[in-house]
Amino acid sequence: MQTDVKKFAAKPGTHIEMTYFDALMQAQVEEMARDERVVLVGEDVAVYGGVKLLEQFGKNRIWNTPISEGSFTGMGIGAAINGLRPIVDLTVGSFLYLASDQIINQASKLRFMTGGQIDIPIVVRCCMYSVGSNAAQHADRPYPFFMNVPGLKIVSPTGAADIKGLMKSAIRDDDPVLIFEDNQLWTVRGNVPTDPDHIIPIGKADVKREGTDITLIAVAGAIRATMEAVDALSEEGISVEVIDPRTLKPLDHEAFKTSVAKTGRLLIVDNAHRVCNVGSEIAAVMAEEAFYLLKRPIVRLSAPDIHVPFSPALEMDFYPTKKRIMQASRQLL
């Protein structure tokens, strides 16, 4: 799957093809080289993907922590208040719940509660796992949980160029930013600008495929099954416009409305559990602000309100599949 290839076909020498994971690492390396205040903090970060970082930047910039998610996240927040720009890597999305008190009660609130006396330039990274028998405690998609918290910026890039550009934006941002990776996207390749100032602004969605019949908003890892379904649907003569929100907070409602104005039909695919997920929020806002543009009721596909199972037989169809996306699209017409 190469969502960004067309967009960044571009002149030779200005782009390089790489995976989503390598683009993420490159963003960290470039930003750490650019700004000595950027440090990486987390469990096993000096080993997993961090060996090169350790060689380049040394132990004073790469901090392997004890298994104390709540407190090393709080430590990152304190360090951010006191002059650093930490990237706190919580590795597995489910571990974000352990750090949620510090993220919500401290990071999101302290600028407001101190009347703007302090800034908290921290990035909290985590990866969401699926389809690998990780079972329910290693397969959460906690972004809806944090979307209900004021004071946080939340991004969920799906392409190599996007994750590099959004990671750079997150690191350079003066407020707390949560960045949700998806392990299903780590190997996805794309053309990534070599410009060290390649920035994707927070709060801007992107049209990943232009179309005229249906607007399909695919959230985070859902992009993978979505693109497969959209390719197959185009062979049936159904033209789907795919929008990647890229930023989940704040959502780019204008981009959604612009597309729905064209198609009149909206399908939202979100791998998070169904109740109060990103799809719920988008559907609510579209019902409030773009109801008159819709020709059909909004359709949402998501993971069920059931925990992620271990057995491959149970997990296989747990998230919205190519088949389900195709069926829902046909029914929308």
Add this chain to the structure above:
Amino acid sequence: MTGTHRSHGHPIGKGAHLNALMAELMGKEDGICKGRGGSMHFADKSVGIITESAIVGGGIPLATGCAFSAKVRGVDQVTLCFFGDGAVNQGAFHESLNMASLWKLAVIYLCENNLYAFTTSLAQSHGQTDIALRAPGYGMPGLTVDGQDVSAVYEAVARAVNRARVGEGPTLIVAETYRFDDHSFRSSSRVLGYRSTEEVERHKRDRDPILLYRNVLLEEGENEENLIAIEDEVTDAVKQALQFALASPMPRPETLPDYMFKSSLPGQSFAAELERS
């Protein structure tokens, strides 16, 4: 420095101006936190206070982070972290002390042990009531001082600061103190009965650190008139602060979203949100 929901005195001790503190208590525009924090969140960055957390123990990782930053940046800042006996039972206390000791961070954990976490006494909540004994478990010194003795506290903290500055790492200091007033406006200890009136009165009579220190100064030969002059100065400063705070305007409702973000967001309209709700 980080404080707690009870840290009214800490900013004053660090030299904060009383006007902005008093205005904050009244939720005024000129409050130190622009009326967004209030009584439990008296942070004054101008004197080095980054936060006062009303989540018990919530400031401990933040203080640890301030010290971590000082280490990474190679500066000789020392962080002072206040919390109470209740916070000692939070996971954040243990996780943070471990990391601070592991990395020899320049931080002083100062537990103000006032014997009660709201209504729950030390004996009812601590398997080990000698809080200083928790420190050796994390490879750092722990000591107990009379928290009502100004000189004893000063000396203990000064020693811990020196130790931190020379790279020997954190210290846990337990200052034994007492809460003269109730936990909050609506939780009278007389009504709730978790401590006796006699106990409270005894502490007020015999253990007031200001009265105790006054006597020390007099014994050391300080002139009574000088002390009265200082006390009058303090009374005047409080009166002035009160006038300032009363005269300060309330924040305008349309300023509600101010201070949410440093970097503003595209397409975000709080005005529209306010209008809708």
